[in-house]
Each structure stands twice: as C-alpha cells, then as structure tokens.
Amino acid sequence: EDKVxxxxxxxxxxxxxxxxxxxxxxxxxxxxxxxxxxxxxxxTFLFMLTSSGIEKKSGRLSSILDKKELFSILNITATQTGxxxxxxxxxxxxxxxxxxxxxxxxGTILTVHP
Amino acid sequence: DAGITQxxxxxxxxxxxxxxxxxxxTENHRYMYWYRQDPGHGLRLIHxxxxxxxxxxxxxxxxxxxxxxxTEDFLLTLESATSSxxxxxxxAMGRGVEDTQYxxxxxxxxxx
Numbered sequence: 001e002d003k004v005x006x007x008x009x010x011x012x013x014x015x016x017x018x019x020x021x022x023x024x025x026x027x028x029x030x031x032x033x034x035x036x037x038x039x040x041x042x043x044t045f046l047f048m049l050t051s052s053g054i055e056k057k058s059g060r061l062s063s064i065l066d067k068k069e070l071f072s073i074l075n076i077t078a079t080q081t082g083x084x085x086x087x088x089x090x091x092x093x094x095x096x097x098x099x100x101x102x103x104x105x106x107g108t109i110l111t112v113h114p
Numbered sequence: 115d116a117g118i119t120q121x122x123x124x125x126x127x128x129x130x131x132x133x134x135x136x137x138x139x140t141e142n143h144r145y146m147y148w149y150r151q152d153p154g155h156g157l158r159l160i161h162x163x164x165x166x167x168x169x170x171x172x173x174x175x176x177x178x179x180x181x182x183x184x185t186e187d188f189l190l191t192l193e194s195a196t197s198s199x200x201x202x203x204x205x206a207m208g209r210g211v212e213d214t215q216y217x218x219x220x221x222x223x224x225x226x
Contacts, residue, residue, distance in 0.1 A: 031211070031212075032212075034214055034215075036217075041219060041220065042204060042217040042218060042219050042220055043157070043204070043217050044217075045214050045215075045216065048214050088156065088157065090157075092211075094211075100145065100208065100210070100211035100212070100213075100215075101159060101162065101172065102147075102157075102159065102215060103159075103173075104156040104157040104158070105156055106154060106155065106156045107156050
C-alpha cells in the first residue's frame with residue numbers, strides 16, 4: 001500500500017520567515033510527486049516532480065525531489081500572510097491498473113502571522 | 115479550476131437516503147476522480163474513471179458507486195447514506211496518466 005507522510009503537521013511563523021515542508025513516501029511504482037496548496041477550497045496545483053535533484057521554482061516557492069531517499073521538500077522564502085494554507089503532498093503511482101492514482105499525505109497547516 | 119464544477123455545493127441529508135453528486139468538466143479530459151477529505155486523513159480516492167463507461171475502485175470505495183456515460187460528467191452515488199459519509203467531496207480531472215490533476219470546488223455533504 002502506497003504511503004505518504006508529511007511533516008510537520010502544522011507550523012506557525014511570522015511574515016518574512018523561511019519555511020521548509022517535508023514529504024516522505026513509500027510507493028511501489030513511483031511516477032511523480034505533486035505539491036498542492038489548499039485555502040479553504042479546492043487544492044490548487046503547485047509543482048510536479050519526476051526527477052531527482054532538479055529544483056522546480058515559482059516565485060518564492062521551490063521544491064526538490066530525492067528519489068534515492070524517497071522524500072521531497074517544499075521551501076517558501078519571505079513568507080506572507082497569503083501563504084497561510086494547507087500544503088498537500090501526493091505521489092502518483094505508475095503501476096498496473098492504478099492509472100495515475102494519487103496518494104495524498106495528511107497535509108501541513110501553515111499559518112503566517114503579520 | 116473554472117473548467118470543472120460540482121453540484122450541489124452543499125447538501126444535508128438523512129441516514130438511509132440515496133444521494134448523487136455530480137461533477138462536470140468542459141476540458142474534454144479523459145480521466146476523472148472522486149476523493150473525500152476528512153480531518154486527519156487528507157484526500158482519499160473513492161473511484162476513478164479512465165474513459166466513458168470505464169471506472170475502477172479507489173481505496174475507500176465501500177458504500178459508493180459511480181457512473182460515467184459522457185466524457186464531461188462523472189456521478190458519485192451513495193446508495194444509502196450513513197453518518198460516516200459526512201465529508202467534503204472533491205472531483206478532479208486529468209488529461210492523462212502523466213498529467214497533474216485539477217480539482218473542482220468541492221461538495222460539503224452532511225448526513226444526519
């Protein structure tokens with residue numbers, strides 16, 4: 001059974017801080033790892049990672065994957081109150097009849113105070 | 115994502131009644147998915163579809179059935195709702211197995 005574990009489960013910081021969110025996984029047939037941001041509504045897509053060591057970057061957010069150690073990190077620099085959200089990590093299965101099934105972690109609740 | 119909608123957005127029903135949730139997409143995506151989201155469990159896959167009339171079970175499929183008679187519509191049915199099915203239900207779509215999944219706005223279902 002595929003498994004995704006995120007840490008920490010919650011995090012409280014002040015504006016301007018840098019945060020690192022962690023995602024570790026166990027999956028039989030790894031295809032990709034995805035990060036989503038959820039703000040009281042539908043999850044919105046941030047990054048999809050398929051190769052180790054290649055950083056994906058979008059503004060103040062960046063992410064990297066380590067397929068040897070089976071984890072990914074999501075970094076947010078110079079945090080803003082608008083970054084407050086639940087950050088979800090998911091792993092896509094490549095095998096058999098899974099047809100790109102996503103297995104999600106529990107999420108990290110990030111709260112950014114002014 | 116504006117190309118995927120869900121209806122109803124909120125529903126309150128009683129134990130034992132049938133409930134159908136609808137997901138509609140305008141992007142002509144092949145793959146569609148139903149998830150439920152509960153505190154402490156994250157998002158869990160209920161059922162998915164890889165084409166018209168082609169569906170399969172996810173990890174929490176007991177008590178749920180789905181149908182896909184057209185590319186754009188994916189229906190989730192609770193034949194006899196139970197209180198344990200109180201949850202927020204999200205539909206998602208994807209172009210292919212390699213693609214990311216894009217989520218609908220969600221339906222909050224309460225079973226009394």
